[in-house]
Amino acid sequence: MAEPRLAEHAVDKLFIERTSPRSFTGEAIPDEVLFSMFEAARWAPSASNIQPWRLIYAKAGSPQWSGLFDCLMPGNQVWVAKASALVAFVAETHRRQGETRAENRTHALDTGAAWMSLALQAELLGWATHGMAGFHHDKARAALALPEDFDVYMFAAIGKRAAAEALPPELAAREVPSPRRHLAETVFLGRFG
Numbered sequence: 001m002a003e004p005r006l007a008e009h010a011v012d013k014l015f016i017e018r019t020s021p022r023s024f025t026g027e028a029i030p031d032e033v034l035f036s037m038f039e040a041a042r043w044a045p046s047a048s049n050i051q052p053w054r055l056i057y058a059k060a061g062s063p064q065w066s067g068l069f070d071c072l073m074p075g076n077q078v079w080v081a082k083a084s085a086l087v088a089f090v091a092e093t094h095r096r097q098g099e100t101r102a103e104n105r106t107h108a109l110d111t112g113a114a115w116m117s118l119a120l121q122a123e124l125l126g127w128a129t130h131g132m133a134g135f136h137h138d139k140a141r142a143a144l145a146l147p148e149d150f151d152v153y154m155f156a157a158i159g160k161r162a163a164a165e166a167l168p169p170e171l172a173a174r175e176v177p178s179p180r181r182h183l184a185e186t187v188f189l190g191r192f193g
């Protein structure tokens with residue numbers, strides 16, 4: 001039985017009902033749908049409006065698909081095989097100004113904001129996303145042809161939800177909405193804890 005996702009305060013159901021499924025239909029995703037998600041990511045906020053993220057994508061069945069798919073850990077490949085698109089979230093870690101090269105300390109944070117914007121727009125359009133840190137880092141760097149000062153943080157599978165029963169039993173059992181700790185364990189007034 002799925003553990004219910006109960007909000008402790010008023011919040012739009014978009015935030016509660018977004019989940020990361022593993023069961024996808026495998027249907028083709030139209031460009032207009034995919035680029036609507038990319039557009040949402042585009043408008044994410046970032047420190048000094050640097051927009052350190054870059055998104056590298058491939059649609060299932062396209063010549064680019066295996067380049068991204070082959071970077072994933074086998075445990076993710078099992079279910080990503082039925083996704084409609086893959087997106088790698090990469091970020092520029094450093095900035096150069098003349099002779100100086102300095103780390104952008106918020107590059108990963110900003111890229112996370114872009115990822116979440118994409119995920120929520122996908123949800124609004126009736127599609128689902130599933131983020132993955134389970135990929136081969138060095139392989140991904142090479143496959144994505146990353147320039148210096150860029151790093152890869154996450155892959156996301158995008159697809160239309162399918163029935164849990166379409167998955168192998170051990171994965172189907174995980175196809176339930178996950179809980180969250182109580183807000184009081186996350187939000188503090190004035191100082192930690």
Ligand SMILES: Cc1cc2nc3c(=O)[nH]c(=O)nc-3n(C[C@H](O)[C@H](O)[C@H](O)COP(=O)(O)O)c2cc1C
Pocket residue numbers: 018019020021076130131132133134135154177178
């Ligand atoms: C950065 C990141 C990396 C993740 N890596 C994986 C992964 O490699 N494989 C996987 O099956 N799920 C992965 N997940 C999915 C999380 O396990 C999932 O988001 C979390 O359990 C909360 O569930 P929900 O997204 O359905 O709310 C990842 C999620 C994020 C945000």
